[in-house]
Amino acid sequence: MRNTSIDLLDHTPRAVVAIGTDYPQGHLLPSHSHRRAQLLYGATGVMQVSTTNGRWVVPSQRAVWIPPQVAHEVLMLGVSTRSLYIEPAAMPALGDQCQVISVSPLMRQLLMEAVDLPLAYDKDGRDGALINLLLHELNRTTCLPLHIPLPETPRLLTLCQAFLQQPNAHQSPEQWAQQLHISLRTFNRLFREQTGMSFVQWRQRACVVRALTRLAAGEAVTRIALDFGYDSPAAFSTMFRRVAGQPPSAYLETGA
Known part of the structure; x- marks a missing residue:
C-alpha cells in the first residue's frame, strides 16, 4: 500500500x-x-x-x-x-x-x-x-550509534537541549558542573546515571547526530566542523569516524 x-x-x-x-x-x-x-x-x-x-x-x-x-x-x-x-x-x-x-x-x-x-x-x-x-x-540487523539520550533532571535537560541547538566541541564537564553549582565528581556521576554515557561520549555522539542532518542538507564538512568548534575538518572527521564507523563524506552514501 x-x-x-x-x-x-x-x-x-x-x-x-x-x-x-x-x-x-x-x-x-x-x-x-x-x-x-x-x-x-x-x-x-x-x-x-x-x-x-x-x-x-x-x-x-x-x-x-x-x-x-x-x-x-x-x-x-x-x-x-x-x-x-x-x-x-x-x-x-x-x-x-x-x-x-x-x-x-x-x-x-x-x-x-x-x-x-x-x-x-x-x-x-x-x-x-x-x-x-x-x-x-x-532479527539479524545491528544497532547504529545514532541515538542522543536525554536526561530527566530538568536543569541538566535544559543544558543538553541548548547544546543540541548549538553544538560546541569545546564545552567541558567542568563548565556544565559550574552552571549546575555541583562538583565535577557529582556532575559526572549524575550525567552517566541520566544518559548512560560519559559527558565526552555524549558530546561526540550529539555532534555526529546533528552533523548528519546538516550533511543531508548539502552543507560542507568544513562548515559544520568549524561551526561545532573543531580546530579543523580533519579533527572533526576523525571524531566522526570513531563514533559512527565511517567518515562523514561516506556515511550518507552507502547502506552499510
Missing part, C-alpha cells in the same frame, strides 16, 4: 502491514503512537525521530525501530519511506526501545517489494514467505 494511514489498516488480519509514503521536505509528523510495532525505513533523505527518552537521526537507507505504544515525533527531510507495522505477537527480538538499525541490501529489496503486496496477502504462498524472510532479516 502507498500513501495511506496505518489507522485505516490497523485491523487488517495479517501480522505485517507494509506502507510506502512520500513526504515533502520539512514535513513534521506530530507526536503519536501505534498499536503495532513500526519499522520505519527511509529510502531517501533523513528522518529525525524524537521521544521523551531521546532523539535519533536516521540517514537514508537506514531504518528506525519503534516499539508499540511509544509516542514519537518525526521530522521528514526529503524522505520516501517504507514502513512495516508488525503485530506485537509477531515482533522480532529488537527490544522495547527505539533504535536506528542497519538495512542489508536484501532487506532493502524486500521492503521495496513488500509495499506492493496485496493488503490481505497469501500467508501460505510466495507473499507470505517474503514477509517471513523480512522478519528473519530484522
Whole structure:
C-alpha cells in the first residue's frame, strides 16, 4: 500500500502491514503512537525521530525501530519511506526501545517489494514467505550509534537541549558542573546515571547526530566542523569516524 494511514489498516488480519509514503521536505509528523510495532525505513533523505527518552537521526537507507505504544515525533527531510507495522505477537527480538538499525541490501529489496503486496496477502504462498524472510532479516540487523539520550533532571535537560541547538566541541564537564553549582565528581556521576554515557561520549555522539542532518542538507564538512568548534575538518572527521564507523563524506552514501 502507498500513501495511506496505518489507522485505516490497523485491523487488517495479517501480522505485517507494509506502507510506502512520500513526504515533502520539512514535513513534521506530530507526536503519536501505534498499536503495532513500526519499522520505519527511509529510502531517501533523513528522518529525525524524537521521544521523551531521546532523539535519533536516521540517514537514508537506514531504518528506525519503534516499539508499540511509544509516542514519537518525526521530522521528514526529503524522505520516501517504507514502513512495516508488525503485530506485537509477531515482533522480532529488537527490544522495547527505539533504535536506528542497519538495512542489508536484501532487506532493502524486500521492503521495496513488500509495499506492493496485496493488503490481505497469501500467508501460505510466495507473499507470505517474503514477509517471513523480512522478519528473519530484522532479527539479524545491528544497532547504529545514532541515538542522543536525554536526561530527566530538568536543569541538566535544559543544558543538553541548548547544546543540541548549538553544538560546541569545546564545552567541558567542568563548565556544565559550574552552571549546575555541583562538583565535577557529582556532575559526572549524575550525567552517566541520566544518559548512560560519559559527558565526552555524549558530546561526540550529539555532534555526529546533528552533523548528519546538516550533511543531508548539502552543507560542507568544513562548515559544520568549524561551526561545532573543531580546530579543523580533519579533527572533526576523525571524531566522526570513531563514533559512527565511517567518515562523514561516506556515511550518507552507502547502506552499510
